[in-house]
Amino acid sequence: MRVSEHFSFAETHKSQVATRHDIDNVPPVELMPKLSAVAETILEPVRNYFGVPFSPSSWYRCLDLNRVLKSGDNSQHVRAEAVDFEIPGVSNLEVAEWVSANLEFDQLILEHYHPSDPTSGWVHCSYVHGANRNMVLTINSKGVHPGLWNGSEATK
Numbered sequence: 001m002r003v004s005e006h007f008s009f010a011e012t013h014k015s016q017v018a019t020r021h022d023i024d025n026v027p028p029v030e031l032m033p034k035l036s037a038v039a040e041t042i043l044e045p046v047r048n049y050f051g052v053p054f055s056p057s058s059w060y061r062c063l064d065l066n067r068v069l070k071s072g073d074n075s076q077h078v079r080a081e082a083v084d085f086e087i088p089g090v091s092n093l094e095v096a097e098w099v100s101a102n103l104e105f106d107q108l109i110l111e112h113y114h115p116s117d118p119t120s121g122w123v124h125c126s127y128v129h130g131a132n133r134n135m136v137l138t139i140n141s142k143g144v145h146p147g148l149w150n151g152s153e154a155t156k
Contacts, residue, residue: 003032004039006047012059012080021068027060031080034129035060038083041127045103046095050087057122058084081106082126091118096136096148099125106132110148111139 001009012035018025027035043056061069061077076082086092096110106128112121121140138149 003036004044006053007039007043007056009035011055014055015058015061015065017068018062018065021065023062023065023068025060025062025065027062027080031060034080037129038081038125038127042083042099042103042105042125043085046085046087046099049098049102050090050095052087052090054085054087056083056085076107076126076128081128082124084111084122084124086119086122089119092121092123093118093148093150096123099123100136100148104132105134107135107137109137109139113138113140113149115150 109124
């Protein structure tokens with residue numbers, strides 16, 4: 001079963017951590033519209049623009065999995081509104097800059113990016129139908145910064 005042209009239902013909930021902890025991370029059927037919305041508004045445009053197949057590293061997280069990962073109970077992953085991903089061979093800063101300039105989103109976070117390794121870290125992006133804030137942040141070892149940071153300064 002697919003949630004969009006390039007993304008499968010299985011990708012929405014795959015998790016090595018869930019498997020290791022014997023956690024059932026399959027999203028409830030009522031979250032399917034949100035999963036499809038994230039796929040159609042975030043993942044498909046990214047896939048089509050960069051032309052590189054990729055699979056999200058973290059999408060839906062049940063509350064038990066989210067707690068094992070030490071993420072807050074209010075995480076958008078729990079509500080099926082957020083996805084983490086990176087694109088093989090493409091700088092995560094470049095991906096985040098493209099998303100920021102071209103897509104509607106609730107929150108875009110460039111996480112743990114290091115300019116010495118352009119493929120370091122990942123991109124977190126969320127989408128909330130009808131209620132997007134277009135908030136852009138960078139999280140790194142020095143904290144949370146507004147905008148996209150290339151390691152020493154904001155790029156947007």
